[in-house]
Amino acid sequence: MKTTTKTEGNVKKINSESCEQPCLIERGMRVLGGKWKASILWHLKDGPVRFNELSRMLGGASKKMVDQRLKELEAQGLVTREVISDRPIAVAYDITDFGRSALDILERLKDWTEDNNI
Amino acid sequence: MKTTTKTEGNVKKINSESCEQPCLIERGMRVLGGKWKASILWHLKDGPVRFNELSRMLGGASKKMVDQRLKELEAQGLVTREVISDRPIAVAYDITDFGRSALDILERLKDWTEDNNI
DNA sequence: ACTAGTGGTAACTAAAAGTATACTGGTTGC
DNA sequence: GCAACCAGTATACTTTTAGTTACCACTAGT
Numbered sequence: 001m002k003t004t005t006k007t008e009g010n011v012k013k014i015n016s017e018s019c020e021q022p023c024l025i026e027r028g029m030r031v032l033g034g035k036w037k038a039s040i041l042w043h044l045k046d047g048p049v050r051f052n053e054l055s056r057m058l059g060g061a062s063k064k065m066v067d068q069r070l071k072e073l074e075a076q077g078l079v080t081r082e083v084i085s086d087r088p089i090a091v092a093y094d095i096t097d098f099g100r101s102a103l104d105i106l107e108r109l110k111d112w113t114e115d116n117n118i
Numbered sequence: 119m120k121t122t123t124k125t126e127g128n129v130k131k132i133n134s135e136s137c138e139q140p141c142l143i144e145r146g147m148r149v150l151g152g153k154w155k156a157s158i159l160w161h162l163k164d165g166p167v168r169f170n171e172l173s174r175m176l177g178g179a180s181k182k183m184v185d186q187r188l189k190e191l192e193a194q195g196l197v198t199r200e201v202i203s204d205r206p207i208a209v210a211y212d213i214t215d216f217g218r219s220a221l222d223i224l225e226r227l228k229d230w231t232e233d234n235n236i
Numbered sequence: 237a238c239t240a241g242t243g244g245t246a247a248c249t250a251a252a253a254g255t256a257t258a259c260t261g262g263t264t265g266c
Numbered sequence: 267g268c269a270a271c272c273a274g275t276a277t278a279c280t281t282t283t284a285g286t287t288a289c290c291a292c293t294a295g296t
Contacts, residue, residue, distance in 0.1 A: 023177075025156045025224055028231035033151040035284075038143045051243055059141075062285055067244065088293050089242050098234065105230055106143055108223045113146035116216065153253075169273055180255060185274065206263050207272055 031076055031102075036061050036069045038106055041099055044079060048094040078102065149194055149220075154179050154187045156224055159196060159217055166200070166212040196220065 032038050036058055043049060043057050055066050070093060073079040078099035084090045095103075112118075150156050154176055161167060161175050173184050188211060191197040196217035202208045213221075230236075 023157075024228045024231045024236075025160055026154075027236050028227040029151060029153075029156055031231075031236055032227070033147060035147075036144075038147055039141075042143055052241080063244070064286090065284070068283095083243095085242095089244085089291090091243060101234070102230060105223065105226045108226060109146040109150070110142045112220060112223055113142045113149075116219070118145050118149055170271080181274070182256095182276095183254065186253095201273095203272095207261090207274085209273060 031078075032105070034069055034072065036065055037073060038109070040066070040069055040073060040093075041078060041095060041102060042106055042110075044093060044095040044099070045103055048082070048092040051091050051093065054093060073099070149196075150223070152187055152190065154183055155191060156227070158184070158187055158191060158211075159213060159220060160224055160228075162197060162211060162213040162217070163221055166210040169209050169211065172211060191217070 032041075039058055040054065043054060049057070051066070051070075054070075055061060055063055058066060070079065070081070074081055077096055080094050080096055082092050082094065084092050150159075157176055158172065161172060167175070169184070169188075172188075173179060173181055176184060188197065188199070192199055195214055198212050198214055200210050200212065202210050
């Protein structure tokens, strides 16, 4: 008799059909989990910020990193890029409504990190 | 006159002194953001699971990956490892209260991912 | 003319993350 | 005896990520 109700030392036996929820978590992490992505989003929450200003806000991030992450975030619809001046080139990055919808998660993460001294 | 109240095309000028909150987010991400870490945590929420069972749950993850992530999570106090049988070696991984405190964030992430078809 | 700032890009290197395969030493079942 | 499962470990390898440095074209200020 090889049913799956067998328990062994309090450990549940599950027959490997529970990969729907975890994938959702992994997928979400792929969007928010890049090295500076969450931070960038967080910094845009109070309004648009320009490229070099953002670089400075992130402290240790190189231009290349900021550029790459911004492009990813833009491609995924979390931020927008707008050229606000041509001749002295000026670009503003802003958060979209979709991006804003993730701020709730980030706030929880921030609180959790803070509460547990991580 | 070079105060920071100057606005240029609606873009706020902030003078680079806002790196307390983002660092919290980055730090939190470093704990929960590893490739399989969040998923592992998620799979342990219904009770202890054994090593190979966990590997299977994660689908594509190699033993090495699962092993590494579990060690990290254990070192950070999110999961515990318990040898439940010696002779036919059996090990059970369980989530700690601390680990459980992060599930709230993961649930939000899951919902967000789901709601936005990510 | 020279310096500094804007928003990037290109080339390159170093380090981290992940994958694949095989192996150990023990046990259980046929 | 032989295969298969347990919980990993070891080795080698590829891929991805991160970061440095230098550079571009342009402008503003001195």
